[in-house]
Amino acid sequence: MEQLALIIDLNVCVGCHACVTSCKEWNTSGWAGPMSDVNPYDANPTGTFFNRVQTFEVGTFPNTETVHFPKSCLHCEEPPCVPVCPTGASYKREADGIVLVDYDKCIGCKYCSWACPYGAREYDQRQKVMKKCTLCVDRIYDQTLPESERKPACVMACPTSARLFGDVHDPDSEVSKLIRENSGYQLMPEWGTNPSNHYLPRRKIHFKIHEDELQRVDNPLKKEGLLPEPPKDQQTLDDIYSSW
């Protein structure tokens, strides 16, 4: 069975919040109604979001690293939030493993939010129902969109490709390979929720530059700047080099 999920590469996330705004924009404009805000242009603005980016500082100055950490529903394979729902509004889809809330059935008892250790569910103060990431279920199957755009809005927006989308049950998918090859991990594994979303850890990239690489040895004039224009009837420099 398919299990769609997001892979978040903490090594490249720059904390720009593009995924947050893109998610909010897409999901507040959809058929399910707005993700309402309270005091949006006032003191203490607050509102409903499916996705938030948090920032952590690891280590002590000066040896610190800044980690930007996007957090949304992890679409757990054993979602503890689903069985506690008294109405059946919260459910996990058999076919693709997406955990969803049926806003027409939800009574807003907030019990499911207690049963999510990640704080991934947010109660909409205006619509009075529980909301959470839908993995853009209304985008990814939309036949009217070009194939390349059938991805969650956050994935489309990420300028650094820190967010990837795919089937983590298919061992040959791009996301499965990334998890395997970069020691992708799950959050709070101690609860046995088996989240589908994985995070790729910070990785040290060693890039060795040799002294001679600092100078362009392939510059025949040994100096930067405008090259003399070759006569029209002769080979250009490019032709010479590519024939080497």
Added chain:
Amino acid sequence: MHPAFSVIFLTTLIGVGQGLFLALYTGQIYSIMKLLPAQNSQSFYAMGSLVALGLLVVGLFASFFHLGRPMRAWRSSSKWRTSWLSREVIILPTTMLLIALYGAIHHFGWTQPIFTLAKTQQIDLSLIIGAIATLSTLALFICTSMIYASVRFLQEWNNPLTVINYILLGAASGFTLAVVFSVIVEADVVGFYVLWAIILTIAAFITRATTLLRNRRLTPKSNLQTAIGMRHTIIAQKSQGAMGGSFNTREFFHHKSLAKLKFIKNTFLMLVFPIPILLLFIAVFGFYPLCLATAAFVIQYFGLIAERWYFFTEGRHPQNIYYQSVA
């Protein structure tokens, strides 16, 4: 966790109602065994059931304030196979119905013996319905408390003690109310109820105090390292993605000072346990019984509100790890 008054009133009020019903039925069993004088069907059992029913109704009413969409509440009975909340939603009206039936049987005097057990014990309809209602009442205690005890992420609640506390605290307050009630209707069972109210209150004190001690020694299962997957001992949050608060900061934090928590804890430890016991003890010797018993009940009930309030603030949710610093 944030203490919501709708749920505080729901759990304490239905607790008293259930306890009162248990007290009435226990009284009836004792009087059938000839251990207590028989009571008037109408003024005692029917009236008592009405009071118990009233408390359950008010509790149910309070619970609607907890829902975002109360008009859809009927939907919540559908997932009883997996959800304790759904089970409570079914068993609460069932219990109300059974207690109403029990009261009606007494009120209309449908208490002719139906059959005789072991040649001497006459069994009537009120005994049978009462027994079923007792089971339903206990089931309701279990469902209500399991809503909290079954959430494994809240380690402070995820323990059988939560269930025991709900049962004992509900029963204790119900028996205390039964004392007041029997003083008012001048039933000669005051001593019996005082005895059991005191026993149950002491038992509740033992289990609630054990819970407080247990929760003090609890180590959280999750920490910042597992929460974000960074294997480093020094991690500081610099932002949580919002500065004006979010559902996560409203629902899962109590935002109360340690001093206030301590004050509420000490308050409920005084109001629920020693003061009512003392008042009941004096009342049973015929010293202003109505005033003292009423005071005992009211004080204990206020104490229970504080107890439930504290119960919610005790719960430390692992999601709070992600919300330690605003900016």
